[in-house]
Amino acid sequence: MQDTSAPSHELPTSFFFVTCQRGAESAVKWEMSQLRPEWHFAFSRPGFLTFKLPPGAELAENTSLPLVFARAFGVCWGKIKAPTLAEGKVALAKELKGEAFERLHVWNRDLLPAGDFRYEPRRSEEAMEVERTLLLQEDGEEPTLTIKQPDSTATLGDRVLDVILVEPDEWWYGCHRMTGAHLPWPGGLSGMPLPAHAVARTYLKMAQALEWSKLPIKEGQWCAELGSSPGGASQALLDRGLSVIGIDPAEMAPEVLNHPQFVWLQKRSTQVRKRDLRKIRWLMADMNVAPSYTLDAVEGILESSQVRLRGILITIKLPDWKLIEEVPGYLERVRSWGFPKVSAKQLQFNRQEFTVTAFRNPGPPAQSRYQRKRRSKRGRRTA
Ligand SMILES: C[S@@+](CC[C@H](N)C(=O)[O-])C[C@H]1O[C@@H](n2cnc3c(N)ncnc32)[C@H](O)[C@@H]1O
Structure with a gap:
């Protein structure tokens, strides 16, 4: 949950990111054009898009949009190069300048369109490894990266640090405040396994x-x-x-x-x-x-x-x-x-x-067609 005793300040940005199923980019662009016509599409790779606000405008971390085709979205602060995990971690921590977060979400953009060659969107091994590396804070390690909850499933109000592996060595980062329009899992990708007895995906x-x-x-x-x-x-x-x-x-x-x-x-x-x-x-x-x-x-x-x-x-x-x-x-x-x-x-x-x-919440028992007919007949008789 959000720690209100120590509010973190917001880093200014005028960019917004979305990740989605590969192939759904045009759907996201269309939804954005309806919801925020004044924002401009800025950049995309399959499964990852950014949008820019008009000059002078700043994006709030609690921005929430009812985007059907976005699996994850939030403010976008930029990208860093990560030739190695250790270098990526240092670069990211430097950029974040001591900001604190309740949760960390690390995921990769989809590798293929869902269903192609039986591909199921999931977090890659690389994304899991980046997550483990970022969560591990050694004593005296500088600069520090503060993530309060190691469990990644977010609850309403949480300030979540988003790290998206657009390429394995190119990490885009940003943040969102968890709202009802967000999915609680990193990138909207849960680790739910297919049970052995399941007859189909x-x-x-x-x-x-x-x-x-x-x-x-x-x-x-x-x-x-x-x-x-x-x-x-x-x-x-x-x-x-x-x-x-x-x-x-x-x-x-x-x-x-x-x-x-x-x-x-x-x-x-x-x-x-x-x-x-x-x-x-x-x-x-x-x-x-x-x-x-x-x-x-x-x-x-x-x-x-x-x-x-x-x-x-x-x-x-x-x-x-x-x-x-x-x-x-x-x-x-x-x-x-x-x-x-x-x-x-x-x-x-x-x-x-x-x-x-x-x-909907349960209402009074529904009337049958027969009951409705009887009632309207009675009404006509008494009128
Ligand atoms: C995606 S599959 C359903 C998968 C299923 N829900 C499962 O979990 O295994 C789509 C199904 O819709 C069925 N279908 C298509 N038209 C239908 C209709 N008019 N009434 C009932 N089923 C229909 C097809 O026979 C097919 O089995």
């Missing part, structure tokens, strides 16, 4: 989305997943004690199919009878279809008087990056379903897609 996609979203999901509740085959995400839900209705015409993995809390409806989302979903409180979707198809399918279930949902966790695929301009409209549509809080992010285990979550 989508296990991680769901596990991370649940951790990020903090949806108030409880053990024993029912959920449904549209597009559940082969079953990685369903497994992550089952492992958290949920009962799952998987909806997909394609085959499920036997490990998932045989789970006592799993029910398979071998159907398309459009063929499901709403009464078969009466028990569900959460709706997940991960279908390889156009965004409007996913949104129509979710809306169809939400509108049914037979289903009382607390929230949704859906993946929206962007088959073409040009669809980025439609993203605000997709989110507006989700808000229009009566969810006070809607969050959207392209997470570490997302491919060319992003995750949307939304939930």
